[in-house]
Amino acid sequence: MRMMKRKSFPLLLSFLINIIFFLAGIFEAPSTSARNGEALVTVSSRTLSGAQTLGSVVVDNADAGNTSLVEIFKNTLLHGKLDQSGTYLTLSNVIVALHNENVLKEPLCVAIQSSFDQLHKLPDFVSTWPGPVSLAVFAPGDEFLLAISYAKYLRACFPAIKAQVNWHFAFPIDYQANEHSIGQVWRDMALNCSQNQNETLVRVQERLSPEAREDISAKRKNHKLPYPQNLMRNLARQHCLSEWVMCPDIDMLFPRPDPQVQPPLTDRLKAFLQSPSATKCANCAFVFPLYEVEHENFTLPSSKSELLAYKKRNWAQIYHDKVFSPNQGCSKLATWEQRSEENVQVAYKIEFKMLCEPIYVAKRGTPVFDERYVGYGMTRNTQAYETALAGYTFHLLDGIFLNHVWGLQSRSMQDFARKREASKNYIFFTSVHARELAARYDSDKFNVLAMQKQGKRNYNVVMGTVKPRKQI
Incomplete structure (x- = not known):
């Protein structure tokens, strides 16, 4: 009997180790790694690294563990609010600045707005403004998923963006992201921090199928997706908590x-x-x-x-x-x-x-x-x-x-x-x-x-x- 226990213990240990590696694979977090001296950011289809969902808020916290992207997606939409016209869904503080607790200490907060395809300009803006930034992004359809993916890249590769920028989103209530697109958009993808942010934006856009990209392009050409500038300005501005506020463009x-x-x-x-x-x-x-x-x-x-x-x-x-x-x-x-x-x-x-x-x-x-x-x-x-x-x-x-x-x-x-x-x-x-x-x-x-x-x-x-x- 003792001999059987001695033989089964290594088998049990091996089995437990395999289970741990299996679970680690399921809950694999995006990582920042080095390859040939270059910083890489891996966007995973399963989890968001160091993220914790609190209502509609995703807080960056290394100790918070990993949260399912599907859960983030659902919880974020659950806490969205309709605008006055009932046309657009707005999502507040989807991604929060690492140093958000310092916002009230700063005399001036800058509120800016952008469409998804202009987000590559954010690093240049933040490089000239060292204070709090409240950013509202218009991201209709599956562009919402692309924008979250690109935001992760920007935060990983530009520390000032991670430290300063609070992210809010809006899109037409009848043109939301498709939950089934999460796997397609969020499948593992290495984004190189040394690569130009314009090129990276194109790479992220290519995660959508040609049909999805054509759909968004056709809606824009047919003027079914006009850009709600003032809605976006208000969304960004209402989350500026400093005494002084200004609203330039990105x-x-x-x-x-x-x-x-x-x-x-x-x-x-x-x-x-x-x-x-x-x-x-x-x-x-x-x-x-x-x-x-x-x-x-x-x-x-x-x-x-x-x-x-x-x-x-x-x-x-x-x-x-x-x-x-x-x-x-x-x-x-x-x-x-x-x-x-x-x-x-x-x-x-x-x-x-x-x-x-x-x-x-x-x-x-x-x-x-x-x-x-x-x-x-x-x-x-x-x-x-x-x-x-x-x-x-x-x-x-x-x-x-x-x-x-x-x-x-x-x-x-x-x-x-x-x-x-x-x-x-x-x-x-x-x-x-x-x-x-x-x-x-x-x-x-x-x-x-x-x-x-x-x-x-x-x-x-x-x-x-x-x-x-x-x-x-």
Whole structure:
């Protein structure tokens, strides 16, 4: 009997070891490994490394163990919320920043939004902004699964993204991801951290079947998937908990000077926001000069003097100056360019005019973006208009600016679909929204209702069919 026990013990031990390896294979976690000196991220079809599902929140925690991707998928959708129109499902804090507990300690949170196919721009944005970022991603259909996969790559390969960015998602309620696509999208795939993030995005997109990619592409071409810009801005902004909030786009980058020459501009911006001149002004909106910059063959300008040198060589121009000059018209940037001040401080007060679209930083509590505007046109300027009606004053900042990195734009680059969206949104503004705001604030101090009487020329300016009058 003792002899039988001695013989069976090694067999039992071997059996237990095999069971352990078997379970380890089932619950295999994505890993970061080194191969030929290169960092690799493996996205597994079964689990998400170091993730813990708490309601709709996925918290990065090395000690939290592994959670089934199917469970994450179901729990995330279970805690989603419909927007006001009942058209879109929004998912909050699906992925939380590693240093999220420091958000309230930072004076400024930046809220940005993006479609899935533009997420490759996130590393560049975060490289110029070291503070909290609230990111809303529009990811219809199976793009939601792709976006989660790409987010894992970005977090593994760019530590600043993992540390700073809280991720939120939205998609049409009638165009959700297919649970059966999880195995296809999430099957083991090695993503190389040394590979360009644009190339990696293409690789992730290729995880979908050609049929699924064609379906999404066809819906976009048929305008069945218009981009809900204002919904995305509100989704990102409502999760900014800092005292100050701003809402640029993902391709509007802060200047990045050489730290050996001067302190980072973002540090000087934070210092300004904590100064008495900023904190004592409850209803002040501080506006950033905004320029389009040719950047493919050049580094981005890191100071006002460099920006003006770029502009002199036609490597930079005022944002939308050739597309729709009222966009930045009220900022009077020709005047700003004549000032030599490099410190972050107020340059002058801006006289707000309708159709201006200032990118500004203000304390929490400014009016929300009206989510009835879908697609392009009248999305940001209508929020700025209501902010002005609500009693805010706009002040242009010296010593800092934003670089828009889509290159130098012209009206010929605006496609017909975008002009059609702008036309539809403009008609809604003049016929409905402007009247609502005039009644809500008992004011039409910017004579917006008179735009209907002026009518045709203003309408055609928005459509881009006539050249707008130059404003300086």
